Amino acid sequence: MKTVEPILLSGNLAAAYAIKQLDVDVVAAYPITPQTTIIEKISEYVADGELDANFMLVESEHSAISSCLSAASAGARVFTSTSSQGLLLMHEILFITSALRLPVVMAVANRSVSAPINIWCDHGDIMPQRDVGWIQLFAESAQEAYDKLIQAYRISEDPRVRLPVMVNADGIILSHTYEPVFPLEDSEVASFAPWKLYPLRLDPENPLTMGAFGYPEYYFETRYQSAKALEDSIGIISEVDEKFGEISGRKYGAVSPFRCEDADVILISMGSISETIRATVRKLREKGEKVGMMSLKLFRPFPFKEMMGLVKDAKAVGVVDRALSPGAIVGPVFNDITSALYLSKMSVPCVNFFTGLGGRDVRMADVRDMFEKLKEVAKTGVAKEHRFYVGLRG
Amino acid sequence: MPFKSIKSLEERQDFFSPGHGLCPGCGAAQIARIVTKVAGKDTIIVTPTGCLEVSTTTYPATSWKVPYLHVAFENAAAAASGIKVAYDALIRKKKISKDANLVVLGGDGGTADIGLQSLSGALERGEHITYICYDNEAYMNTGIQRSGATPYGAWTTTSPAGQKTLKKDLMGIAIAHGVKYAATASIAYVRDAANKVEKAISMGGPSFIHWIQPCTTGWRYDPKLTVKISKLAVKTGLWPLYEYHEGVTKLTVEVPKRVPVSEYLKLQGRFRHIMNKPEELAKIQSYADAFAAKFGLGPVAQ
Amino acid sequence: MKRELPRWDEMEQGFVTRTLTEMVNKTGTWRTFKPVINHSRCTKCRWCIIYCPEPCIHMEVSGSDEKIMIDYDFCKGCGICAEECPVKCIDMVEE
Ligand SMILES: Cc1ncc(C[n+]2csc(CCOP(=O)(O)OP(=O)(O)O)c2C)c(N)n1
Ligand code: SF4
Ligand code: SF4
Ligand code: SF4
Ligand SMILES: [Mg+2]
Numbered sequence: 001m002k003t004v005e006p007i008l009l010s011g012n013l014a015a016a017y018a019i020k021q022l023d024v025d026v027v028a029a030y031p032i033t034p035q036t037t038i039i040e041k042i043s044e045y046v047a048d049g050e051l052d053a054n055f056m057l058v059e060s061e062h063s064a065i066s067s068c069l070s071a072a073s074a075g076a077r078v079f080t081s082t083s084s085q086g087l088l089l090m091h092e093i094l095f096i097t098s099a100l101r102l103p104v105v106m107a108v109a110n111r112s113v114s115a116p117i118n119i120w121c122d123h124g125d126i127m128p129q130r131d132v133g134w135i136q137l138f139a140e141s142a143q144e145a146y147d148k149l150i151q152a153y154r155i156s157e158d159p160r161v162r163l164p165v166m167v168n169a170d171g172i173i174l175s176h177t178y179e180p181v182f183p184l185e186d187s188e189v190a191s192f193a194p195w196k197l198y199p200l201r202l203d204p205e206n207p208l209t210m211g212a213f214g215y216p217e218y219y220f221e222t223r224y225q226s227a228k229a230l231e232d233s234i235g236i237i238s239e240v241d242e243k244f245g246e247i248s249g250r251k252y253g254a255v256s257p258f259r260c261e262d263a264d265v266i267l268i269s270m271g272s273i274s275e276t277i278r279a280t281v282r283k284l285r286e287k288g289e290k291v292g293m294m295s296l297k298l299f300r301p302f303p304f305k306e307m308m309g310l311v312k313d314a315k316a317v318g319v320v321d322r323a324l325s326p327g328a329i330v331g332p333v334f335n336d337i338t339s340a341l342y343l344s345k346m347s348v349p350c351v352n353f354f355t356g357l358g359g360r361d362v363r364m365a366d367v368r369d370m371f372e373k374l375k376e377v378a379k380t381g382v383a384k385e386h387r388f389y390v391g392l393r394g
Numbered sequence: 395m396p397f398k399s400i401k402s403l404e405e406r407q408d409f410f411s412p413g414h415g416l417c418p419g420c421g422a423a424q425i426a427r428i429v430t431k432v433a434g435k436d437t438i439i440v441t442p443t444g445c446l447e448v449s450t451t452t453y454p455a456t457s458w459k460v461p462y463l464h465v466a467f468e469n470a471a472a473a474a475s476g477i478k479v480a481y482d483a484l485i486r487k488k489k490i491s492k493d494a495n496l497v498v499l500g501g502d503g504g505t506a507d508i509g510l511q512s513l514s515g516a517l518e519r520g521e522h523i524t525y526i527c528y529d530n531e532a533y534m535n536t537g538i539q540r541s542g543a544t545p546y547g548a549w550t551t552t553s554p555a556g557q558k559t560l561k562k563d564l565m566g567i568a569i570a571h572g573v574k575y576a577a578t579a580s581i582a583y584v585r586d587a588a589n590k591v592e593k594a595i596s597m598g599g600p601s602f603i604h605w606i607q608p609c610t611t612g613w614r615y616d617p618k619l620t621v622k623i624s625k626l627a628v629k630t631g632l633w634p635l636y637e638y639h640e641g642v643t644k645l646t647v648e649v650p651k652r653v654p655v656s657e658y659l660k661l662q663g664r665f666r667h668i669m670n671k672p673e674e675l676a677k678i679q680s681y682a683d684a685f686a687a688k689f690g691l692g693p694v695a696q
Numbered sequence: 697m698k699r700e701l702p703r704w705d706e707m708e709q710g711f712v713t714r715t716l717t718e719m720v721n722k723t724g725t726w727r728t729f730k731p732v733i734n735h736s737r738c739t740k741c742r743w744c745i746i747y748c749p750e751p752c753i754h755m756e757v758s759g760s761d762e763k764i765m766i767d768y769d770f771c772k773g774c775g776i777c778a779e780e781c782p783v784k785c786i787d788m789v790e791e
Contacts, residue, residue: 025484059518070474071479076484203494207458207460212454218453225709412769413719418749419776455721456715
């Protein structure tokens, strides 16, 4: 491991930098805030000859993902990125990409969904994509977005996995904030995530049919095959994270716990909000409060086993959802976590906090309030109310 | 090399396997077979969702002896161009050495309606693909609903009293995008069609072929008449055979004497409800007359 | 004969497939009328081969001898070949 100079990059520019080093063959993308600066930067790399890729200036995100899917079916290394409405427009094709087992990598700068139209961060765009069969990684910093994209190609193209991967980074908050990023050397990236021509590709020398029609006696097995691959990818994801740690000194884990060991109350979150929660935990710990937090770095496949050991001694657990799930009794992340707790026969009381929608700031004071609620629950052992809308007027 | 004889076309290798599930006499099968014969081994076929796709790729079987991809209903042009662009990049980067032709075979719904945006994008970007629309003038795969390509007067399950609007001008749309080559085709003039496919593929840039495809089930006729009806479409002037290249539109099959449109319409159950309505027939005849004036076809023979 | 259906892990990755329909679907069972060629009148013009939608007509060549052959395993009996034969040497016969 060499010491390298950091470069000042936003989350989006860090993503573009990774794509340049990954020597991607085809990029197809469409502008949408806050993702746009990724593709603008990639266009510049291509125009300047720093990246030897074909950039498809398609007419919509629907075509962007369709072209990436098909370019991958021809054997190319591909990239796209989007946000919000763009991700929703891709929705249909996301299922097809995973079922066809094609290694498409996409960066998502997470943003709220319309209406009303709003360009700021929340997880309303990604939550409808829970069941599309993609691996979904979450970054908490520009550095992590960079690192995760490099990991993403190695995971996605692994013959045991062959599934598309999304790298999520909170829009505006991460996508547009500059921070020092430590890049790897080009050669390190090339040897960590080398491209290989995959034999199952559209090639006249070896004709095959992709995307056939499935009668009931085959459909279930085809869907199960890709669902199983997603479930099994968790081992490979952690293997890749380990290996990445060896060359970079940075590894992230499927969950990143902070001060959970002896914590009475634990707050679980995903994305940039985790930074604020971590800082709050640090402050409260200074005052002697037994609080802890855990950041989910991997949302699909859900790191069930990795998480459970960490919360087993807690007296109350809080889960932050940065998206609503109208009509459901709980939020999407809470839903997964409480299912995991139930299956582990853990009856710790849980509380769901909805916050940070449409770019609303979540401050340390808000996090302190959440911990206060959790402490009350811990004291009595029951959560009288299970949903709180933090920062909502009225 | 143009196909000078039927024999020269027949001798080309087949890449379309029998055993598919298309209806007896289906015109889409004829088109798929001729296109793959002409395009040859080094071709990749992309189809949107539709009759042709569903009936030729029932897992675990496939009728395609060349590589084939189906993604969804509305994105065949984007999918085909993604493959082509990938091939270009991989060849330039010396990751692979051999190129392939990219040919889309899309239904009228997948082309003129839900897939029009994707097609427009691909044509405008100048992708090196050949897009062939097999036009059976309705959504057949879902059970004969009207599409933007359903002609005036035609019955479908969603135009039970007859289609009230005109067919979209797909050729006009393609040409307006500045395609390198565009042509119409009919299986009844199979050498003309085969030559057009060969030309379209050899053009490099985007090319478009609009191919009339009688559908026994949706048009309601005896399956043996597929070629007859394809011929009458041309003879009546409703489906002029022409090509467009570098700003010039040229008729490729002369029609010195036209047949009245009623000869074409009366063979098809989908027009039965207008056969005794002279004003409706006159309207359709006037569309044929307008084509005749535009493309220089002869008068209707009495 | 009942086919053994594959387990999920016996199917190729991404359910790609290469088995040709001609190996598994004998569509000849769809037919009610069967095209029969009167070879003595056939001019070997090949129009029937070109128009057959399956396609299931081919030219069998042995030495200098050519003979039009219909593969009845696949012929759906649409009647296009009979209709389009320029010398009308194909009859559709009820089976
Ligand atoms: C997004 C979407 N909408 C609707 C459908 C249902 N659908 C499948 S095929 C089809 C009609 C196809 O019509 P066309 O393109 O004309 O092809 P044809 O079946 O006539 O050959 C429809 C409506 C679909 N598969 N996807
Ligand atoms: S419905 Fe029409 S287009 Fe579809 S298979 Fe039958 S004949 Fe062909
Ligand atoms: S169309 Fe008739 S004459 Fe021509 S080859 Fe076929 S059977 Fe013979
Ligand atoms: S009847 Fe139809 S399917 Fe049978 S051989 Fe003749 S053209 Fe082919
Ligand atoms: Mg149609």
